[in-house]
Amino acid sequence: MTAPAKGDDRTVLLLLPVTKEMYPLNTAAFTRAQASRQRLANDYRDALILDRDGSVRKIERLDVLGPWGYSMGRKLLSRFTDAWSINVALSDPLPSSLEQVKQLLIDCMESPQSADSMQLESPDARKQFFASVRAASNMAELIALLRLPEPEDALDVL
Numbered sequence: 836m837t838a839p840a841k842g843d844d845r846t847v848l849l850l851l852p853v854t855k856e857m858y859p860l861n862t863a864a865f866t867r868a869q870a871s872r873q874r875l876a877n878d879y880r881d882a883l884i885l886d887r888d889g890s891v892r893k894i895e896r897l898d899v900l901g902p903w904g905y906s907m908g909r910k911l912l913s914r915f916t917d918a919w920s921i922n923v924a925l926s927d928p929l930p931s932s933l934e935q936v937k938q939l940l941i942d943c944m945e946s947p948q949s950a951d952s953m954q955l956e957s958p959d960a961r962k963q964f965f966a967s968v969r970a971a972s973n974m975a976e977l978i979a980l981l982r983l984p985e986p987e988d989a990l991d992v993l
Contacts, residue, residue: 843862844861844862844863844986845861845862845887845986846859846860846861846862846887846983846984846985846986846989847859847860847862847884847885847886847887847983848860848884848885848981848983849882849883849884849990850882850883850884850885850891850939850940850943851878851879851881851882851883851943852881852883852939852942852943853880853881854878854946855942855943855944855945855946855949856943856946856948856949856952857940857943857944857949857952857953858948858949858952858989858990859952859953859983859984859988859989859990860884860989860990860991860993861986861987861989861990861991862986863986863991864990864991864992864993865921865922865923865993866920866921866922866923867903867918867919867920867921867991867992867993868897868899868917868918868919868921868992868993869916869917869918869919869992869993870917870919870993871917872899872919875897875899875919875921875993876897878993879894879897879993881893882894883929883939884925885936885939885940885978887978887983888978889936889974889975889977889978890928890929890931891928891929891931891936891939892925892926892927892928892929893925893926893929894923894924894925894926895924895925895926896923896924897921897922897923897924897993898921898922898923898924899919899920899921900919900920900921900922901919901920902914902918902919902920903918903919903920904918918992921993923993933971933973933974933977936974936977937968937969937971937977940968940977940981941965941968941969944961944964944965952990953981954982964980967980968980
């Protein structure tokens with residue numbers, strides 16, 4: 836499955852289990868990146884996407900299509916700044932239980948970057964987050980407590 840089409844922007848949660856990080860992500864980020872090709876390959880290996888419907892998908896492939904932009908000047912600047920047009924291939928939904936998703940969220944909240952990106956900077960806010968995740972009784976409740984921002988307030992590049 837490929838990432839959502841342009842204009843179908845919504846906020847999902849990018850989970851990086853290896854580095855134990857998570858970030859709200861605008862699905863427009865599945866079409867553009869600002870990182871070296873090597874960093875893209877390394878950083879998003881084993882990355883997961885938690886959608887608002889509770890489905891978990893794996894980033895199976897991330898293809899760099901070329902420099903980002905339409906004009907020759909923009910493309911030249913893109914080469915210097917590692918700004919790329921990309922295509923992200925996502926897996927079909929992975930079989931994931933509520934408990935597995937809860938544990939994934941708890942694990943990925945370990946990094947300071949995750950706490951910052953989820954606006955849980957204080958120790959009390961993180962404790963409350965962990966308690967709320969553990970107490971969630973269904974996927975809809977779990978997704979709601981994440982309070983994902985609107986697409987325009989989420990990361991829009993990988």
